Amino acid sequence: MNSFGHLLRVTTFGESHGPAIGCVVDGCPPGLPIAVEDFARDLERRATGRSRHTSQRRETDEVEILSGVYQGVTTGTPIALLIRNTDARSKDYASIAQQFRPGHADYTYQAKYGVRDPRGGGRSSARETTMRVAAGVIAKKWLAQAFDVEVRGYLSQLGEIRSSRPHVPDWNDVESNPFFWPDVDQVGELEAYMDALRKSGDSVGARVEVVASGVPAGWGEPIYGKLDAELAAALMSINAVKGVEIGDGFDAVAMHGSQHRDAMRPGPHGLPDFDSNHAGGILGGISTGQSVRCSVAFKPTSSLRLPVDSVDVDGNAVEVVTTGRHDPCVGIRATPICEAMFALVLMDQALRHRAQCGDVKKR
Numbered sequence: 001m002n003s004f005g006h007l008l009r010v011t012t013f014g015e016s017h018g019p020a021i022g023c024v025v026d027g028c029p030p031g032l033p034i035a036v037e038d039f040a041r042d043l044e045r046r047a048t049g050r051s052r053h054t055s056q057r058r059e060t061d062e063v064e065i066l067s068g069v070y071q072g073v074t075t076g077t078p079i080a081l082l083i084r085n086t087d088a089r090s091k092d093y094a095s096i097a098q099q100f101r102p103g104h105a106d107y108t109y110q111a112k113y114g115v116r117d118p119r120g121g122g123r124s125s126a127r128e129t130t131m132r133v134a135a136g137v138i139a140k141k142w143l144a145q146a147f148d149v150e151v152r153g154y155l156s157q158l159g160e161i162r163s164s165r166p167h168v169p170d171w172n173d174v175e176s177n178p179f180f181w182p183d184v185d186q187v188g189e190l191e192a193y194m195d196a197l198r199k200s201g202d203s204v205g206a207r208v209e210v211v212a213s214g215v216p217a218g219w220g221e222p223i224y225g226k227l228d229a230e231l232a233a234a235l236m237s238i239n240a241v242k243g244v245e246i247g248d249g250f251d252a253v254a255m256h257g258s259q260h261r262d263a264m265r266p267g268p269h270g271l272p273d274f275d276s277n278h279a280g281g282i283l284g285g286i287s288t289g290q291s292v293r294c295s296v297a298f299k300p301t302s303s304l305r306l307p308v309d310s311v312d313v314d315g316n317a318v319e320v321v322t323t324g325r326h327d328p329c330v331g332i333r334a335t336p337i338c339e340a341m342f343a344l345v346l347m348d349q350a351l352r353h354r355a356q357c358g359d360v361k362k363r
């Protein structure tokens with residue numbers, strides 16, 4: 001299960017401290033202009049070492065296009081992308097290679113496979129998310145060109161600090177700070193919070209919002225291929241994600257039906273206008289034509305220099321201390337990863353909709 005998607009199928013491979021990481025994107029329609037320069041911006045947005053609030057590992061994250069692109073456009077054949085690892089420091093992991101770091105995948109990988117690559121967390125490392133973002137660049141570009149769909153995200157909560165959670169933030173504000181935070185007046189508070197957290201050696205969770213605009217009505221499949229179910233699965237597959245909400249999500253529990261249902265009235269071009277979007281732009285697993293909205297919860301990073309009780313591979317009690325270059329909050333650079341997974345699911349659903357219902361007359 002290193003692959004996901006149906007008509008657009010993405011496979012990632014590689015370990016954090018191996019020679020390279022990569023992905024294969026299969027099913028992209030031909031004729032989409034793609035160049036190495038297209039990947040730079042989103043990879044930079046996700047990368048470590050771009051502010052003092054993330055891991056200080058410094059990877060160049062230069063994409064090599066190995067296949068599927070000829071004379072600047074996709075050919076319809078599998079697109080293989082490769083990024084070489086250039087700044088792995090495996091000695092940081094020597095002392096914990098035989099120990100299980102609590103909160104990590106160390107124990108579960110060992111229990112499942114009986115063997116694991118402990119260097120940098122191996123395959124379970126957030127390094128793998130680089131290739132999701134690279135694949136997502138292709139999906140974002142196709143969605144924008146074919147449908148004017150835009151997938152964008154921001155951070156709405158860092159530990160106890162909350163932003164206003166606007167439905168449509170000022171995206172220039174979001175991109176103007178290292179947190180992807182929509183309320184620029186709060187950035188100083190976030191900086192001070194993270195500086196204190198880093199000094200304490202602890203970590204914290206975060207919440208990312210993702211909004212897709214321009215999605216037409218009709219994407220998503222009943223019953224087992226619901227758009228919301230596939231978004232939740234894709235977002236939940238990101239390292240450290242522990243919760244996904246669609247639209248108002250868990251707030252719906254305390255709402256009344258009269259409040260939650262989104263009233264409709266006649267709108268322009270024969271399409272309905274909705275008074276609100278509590279549903280997050282999805283009804284019956286199918287897009288309504290409104291913005292599609294998700295909210296994603298990230299747990300606090302488990303790699304801490306604060307000692308913690310654990311066991312080693314032989315079952316002995318040990319005290320684990322993690323050194324190295326870790327993120328005090330993985331959520332800070334998770335916005336582009338969430339956008340990428342969202343865009344990949346949307347593109348797959350768009351292709352599936354076109355395949356089955358491409359000749360259904362618009363009413």
Ligand code: EPS
Nearest residue numbers: 048055057120121125126127324325326
């Ligand atoms: C990570 C631990 C750190 C991060 C890494 C994710 O790895 P290392 O100890 O090898 O520096 O730097 O993030 C990346 C390298 C990346 O590109 O995202 C982890 O345990 O998930």
